[in-house]
Amino acid sequence: xxxxxxxxxxxxxxxxxxxxxxxxxxxxxxxxxxxxxxxxxxxxxxxxxxxxxxxxxxxxxxxxxxxxxxxxxxxxxxxxxxxxxxxxxxxxxxxxxxxxxxxxxxxxxxxxxxxxxxxxxxxxxxxxxxxxxxxxxxxxxxxxxxxxxxxxxxxxxxxxxxxxxxxxxxxxxxxxxxxxxxxxxxxxxxxxx
Numbered sequence: 001x002x003x004x005x006x007x008x009x010x011x012x013x014x015x016x017x018x019x020x021x022x023x024x025x026x027x028x029x030x031x032x033x034x035x036x037x038x039x040x041x042x043x044x045x046x047x048x049x050x051x052x053x054x055x056x057x058x059x060x061x062x063x064x065x066x067x068x069x070x071x072x073x074x075x076x077x078x079x080x081x082x083x084x085x086x087x088x089x090x091x092x093x094x095x096x097x098x099x100x101x102x103x104x105x106x107x108x109x110x111x112x113x114x115x116x117x118x119x120x121x122x123x124x125x126x127x128x129x130x131x132x133x134x135x136x137x138x139x140x141x142x143x144x145x146x147x148x149x150x151x152x153x154x155x156x157x158x159x160x161x162x163x164x165x166x167x168x169x170x171x172x173x174x175x176x177x178x179x180x181x182x183x184x185x186x187x188x189x190x191x192x193x
Contacts, residue, residue, distance in 0.1 A: 041074060041190040044183055045170050053105075053182040057172035065169040066186055068162045076160040076168065076188040079149045081128065084180040086143040092126035096179045097143070100124045103173035112165025143180075164193065 044051035045064035055062045068074050085096035095101050104121040111117075122128045132147035151159045162168065170184055 039189045039191050041076075041186065041188045043186045045168070045186070051183045051185075053170060053172055053184070054176050054179040055172055056175050056177050058175040062172045063169050064172070064184065065167050067167045068164050068190075070164050071193055072164055072190055073193050074162045074166075074188055074190045076151050076162065076186055078151055078187050080185045080187070081132070081147045081149065081182075082145070082184075083182045084144045085178070086180070088143055090125045090143070090145060092129070093124055095122070095124055095128075095174075095176075096182070098176070098178050101174040106169075106171040106173065108169050108171065109160065109162065110167045110169065112163060112167075159188065 043066045045053075045066055047053075047055070047062055047064045051064070053062075053064055083090075083096050085098070088097070090096060093100055095105075101123045104123040104127075106118060107120045107122070108116045108118045120127075120131050122131070128147060132149050160168075168186060176182060
C-alpha cells in the first residue's frame with residue numbers, strides 16, 4: 001500500500017509506534033531489515049532466518065549476527081535483550097530459569113579483516129543485568145524480561161561505530177533450548193559511505 005502509515009512494535013511496550021513520525025511506504029519496512037529514509041537501524045541478530053536464540057550450542061556453537069552491508073556504516077546506540085522462560089522470577093545465579101551456563105553467551109564485534117573483540121560473556125542473569133542500562137520485567141509477569149544495553153553508557157556517549165563488513169555477534173555455546181525464547185535487537189543509525 002503506497003503511502004500507508006508504517007508502524008513497528010515499540011521495544012519497551014506492546015504499543016505500536018510510528019517510525020520517526022514519517023509516512024513511509026509499507027515496502028520500505030521489513031521486520032528483520034529495517035532501514036528507512038532517516039537512516040534508522042533496527043535489526044535482530046539472526047542465525048539464518050531465525051532470531052530465536054533458544055538453541056543448542058553445546059556441541060557446535062551457534063552464531064547470531066548482524067553484518068554491516070557494503071557501502072554502509074553504522075553507529076550502534078543500544079541493544080535490547082528479551083528472554084522468556086517459565087512463569088517464576090529469575091534468580092541472579094541462573095540464566096533465565098536455567099542453571100548458570102558452562103561456557104556463556106559470548107558477545108563480540110569482528111571488524112572486516114580484523115580480529116574478534118569480545119565485549120562480554122554472560123553466564124548468569126546477574127552478569128547480563130550488570131551489562132544493561134536497565135533490566136525490567138517487561139510483560140508485568142515473572143519469567144519474561146527485557147534489558148536495554150546503552151552502548152553510549154559504555155563508551156562515553158560515542159556508541160559503537162561499525163564499517164562495511166564489520167559484524168556484531170552473539171555466540172551461543174550452551175544448551176539454551178530450555179528457554180521459551182531469547183533474542184537481541186540492535187538499534188542505531190545506518191548511512192551510505
